[in-house]
Amino acid sequence: MPIALRLVALAALLISAASPVLAQNTYAWSLPAWLPPPPVPTDNPMSVAKVELGRRLFFDQKLSGPSYISCSSCHTPEHAFSDPRHPSIGVTGGKIRRRAPPLANVGYREALTWADPRMRTLEDQAHQPLFRADPPEMEANGHEASVVDRFEHDATYRRLFTEAFPEKGGTVDFDQIIKALAAYQRSLVSYTTPYERFRFAGEKGAMSAAALRGEKLFFDAKLGCATCHAGATFGPSARTLLPGAAPVVYANTGLYDLDGKGAYKPIDHGLRESTNRPEDMGRFRAPGLRDVAKRAPYMHDGSIASLEAVIDRYASGAPTLASALSFSPLKDPRLSGFTLSATERDDLIAFLRALDDDTFAADERHGSPFR
Ligand code: HEC
Numbered sequence: 001m002p003i004a005l006r007l008v009a010l011a012a013l014l015i016s017a018a019s020p021v022l023a024q025n026t027y028a029w030s031l032p033a034w035l036p037p038p039p040v041p042t043d044n045p046m047s048v049a050k051v052e053l054g055r056r057l058f059f060d061q062k063l064s065g066p067s068y069i070s071c072s073s074c075h076t077p078e079h080a081f082s083d084p085r086h087p088s089i090g091v092t093g094g095k096i097r098r099r100a101p102p103l104a105n106v107g108y109r110e111a112l113t114w115a116d117p118r119m120r121t122l123e124d125q126a127h128q129p130l131f132r133a134d135p136p137e138m139e140a141n142g143h144e145a146s147v148v149d150r151f152e153h154d155a156t157y158r159r160l161f162t163e164a165f166p167e168k169g170g171t172v173d174f175d176q177i178i179k180a181l182a183a184y185q186r187s188l189v190s191y192t193t194p195y196e197r198f199r200f201a202g203e204k205g206a207m208s209a210a211a212l213r214g215e216k217l218f219f220d221a222k223l224g225c226a227t228c229h230a231g232a233t234f235g236p237s238a239r240t241l242l243p244g245a246a247p248v249v250y251a252n253t254g255l256y257d258l259d260g261k262g263a264y265k266p267i268d269h270g271l272r273e274s275t276n277r278p279e280d281m282g283r284f285r286a287p288g289l290r291d292v293a294k295r296a297p298y299m300h301d302g303s304i305a306s307l308e309a310v311i312d313r314y315a316s317g318a319p320t321l322a323s324a325l326s327f328s329p330l331k332d333p334r335l336s337g338f339t340l341s342a343t344e345r346d347d348l349i350a351f352l353r354a355l356d357d358d359t360f361a362a363d364e365r366h367g368s369p370f371r
């Protein structure tokens, strides 16, 4: 047998010998050639079984303490896994101070949440909705045993947990729940936008002439959009992985100035809450702009109703929401304003709309298994 064939035969033999382990740890991403998969922690490898379990948990109200909201109550697939309601409402009726960010491509984000650079992994982040009080989102805390009990006494879950974590012998704990949720969220990769079809897949007609003009404006130094909304996700992304990816940007866009020194509302001081530095008052993560047209209202607190209004405000140099004539001293100096004709504004919006992935929400692999 020629050497190459012999190697193939040997590899086949090794694979079949190791198949129970391999079957657990293989996951077919089915991504286009230009897009690497998101980083995966070594202690939580992807598997089809884990993603399937995570998906069911994500859409299941049984995961909340009182058993009546799910992750998907605030991260709905039709809105790119964000929440059209503002504010989002937690399981005990409490208003959530910030908007729920979209979860498409969340696995590529280098720092999670609107303003905490220390939040690095989906596994860490899941503790917030599950266990945080003030106000509680899902209130699993204090109900840990009954939540686990619900899953252990459900035949479908018993099978799914056993397939996803065979080493645990069918017992359920929050470590597995959190790992499965993270694996499912990493599988939420979206790349079928008109922009990508045009740029990377060579589909000439995928973007309209208006969207192409808008793209030029977006990347124009005069507008400066791409200095903060950069890289393949047009926002926070894993620097090392994606073509053109940039570090996460935290910026104060001058929405509030309650005291003449740039104070934001007491309920939310942004980055300052995690760094304690006065100059970080009002700085929030520049959000990714994919699917942005699907998720009004805008900004961390939903304070701006439409894309038109977001752009008009940037054009006038980002005045405070209270008065078109007042500007916060902490506002990012890059937001100094620009002039844009009505057609140019429409073009810019046409470009932002070309960042919508309409196939993503309809993709059966991502949606609720309870339909
Ligand atoms: C009551 C509404 C609500 C529920 C329920 C909820 N979330 Fe969220 N989610 C939010 C809000 C609001 C934020 C932004 C938090 C912040 O910035 O401090 C967020 C942020 C996130 C982020 C960070 C995304 C990013 O771009 O940084 C992830 C990931 C996430 N949620 C996953 C989940 C998972 C998994 C569940 C279920 C276990 C869940 N969420 C349940 C409202 C919710």
Ligand code: HEC
Pocket: 223, 224, 225, 226, 227, 228, 229, 249, 250, 251, 252, 253, 255, 284, 285, 286, 287, 288, 289, 292, 297, 298, 299, 300, 301, 307, 310, 311, 314, 332, 334, 335, 348
């Ligand atoms: C100095 C950095 C910076 C520049 C320049 C910038 N943005 Fe932003 N942008 C941000 C930050 C930070 C936020 C979120 C602020 C908040 O919620 O308090 C934001 C929010 C947005 C939102 C709302 C998204 C959402 O999910 O709520 C849109 C849309 C947007 N920017 C588009 C643009 C466009 C278009 C341009 C160019 C005209 C631009 N931005 C320029 C930093 C910037």
